[in-house]
Amino acid sequence: MIVIRCGSTPVPTVLGEHSRIEVSEVPNKDEINRALAEVGTRRRLLVCGTDAGLSALLTRLMRTENLDVEIAYIAEDATPATRAYGLPTGSAAAKLGVQGRAHEVPLVRDETGAVLVGEATVTGTGDDVLVGEAYADDDRVFTGKVDALTVRVSRDMPGVRATADRPRRFRRRQWFQARAVQVGTPGALITRDGITARRPVKRTTFYRHIEPLRLVLP
Numbered sequence: 320m321i322v323i324r325c326g327s328t329p330v331p332t333v334l335g336e337h338s339r340i341e342v343s344e345v346p347n348k349d350e351i352n353r354a355l356a357e358v359g360t361r362r363r364l365l366v367c368g369t370d371a372g373l374s375a376l377l378t379r380l381m382r383t384e385n386l387d388v389e390i391a392y393i394a395e396d397a398t399p400a401t402r403a404y405g406l407p408t409g410s411a412a413a414k415l416g417v418q419g420r421a422h423e424v425p426l427v428r429d430e431t432g433a434v435l436v437g438e439a440t441v442t443g444t445g446d447d448v449l450v451g452e453a454y455a456d457d458d459r460v461f462t463g464k465v466d467a468l469t470v471r472v473s474r475d476m477p478g479v480r481a482t483a484d485r486p487r488r489f490r491r492r493q494w495f496q497a498r499a500v501q502v503g504t505p506g507a508l509i510t511r512d513g514i515t516a517r518r519p520v521k522r523t524t525f526y527r528h529i530e531p532l533r534l535v536l537p
Contacts, residue, residue, distance in 0.1 A: 321363075326344030
């Protein structure tokens with residue numbers, strides 16, 4: 320086992336005896352490549368960081384075909400990813416990471432090859448509403464105008480959940496389970512795991528990858 324610390328994220332004392340690699344809060348490709356080189360044959364990574372940091376690491380593991388590595392996620396506070404996978408935080412997460420067993424769960428990505436570990440939101444540009452349509456497999460999530468579209472990962476099959484955020488006067492929003500969520504729009508901004516893209520897009524897809532994530536779970 321080896322600890323990967325992203326940025327200034329606290330490392331619980333229970334992990335003090337394990338080797339540690341320091342990377343940026345959202346590590347770049349070169350940092351992750353160096354970390355993987357140091358990891359060598361050790362097959363479990365204890366990742367202390369944020370959803371964005373975990374996403375960056377898993378994206379690189381996926382692209383380099385290293386998804387056989389077991390991942391333990393140790394966040395300081397609750398995040399969309401810890402809630403999606405039912406993970407503890409802080410010291411409890413560290414103990415689970417050392418003692419727990421890895422399980423295969425869906426790994427969610429988008430068409431650019433970036434992994435989503437918690438939540439993505441699709442919004443209109445500027446202060447505009449989101450215009451377009453979205454489908455969860457064959458189910459229509461929305462068509463026309465909504466405040467935003469929210470996409471979340473799920474630890475259970477088929478792997479992705481989506482809902483349209485509408486004004487409060489409308490009925491309670493509905494969640495759709497799917498393998499893939501597709502969005503088409505004249506222009507929208509995407510925020511993935513807390514990081515907002517610099518440029519608007521006209522379409523995006525979030526879907527379950529062909530290989531699972533090996534995640535340490537309670």
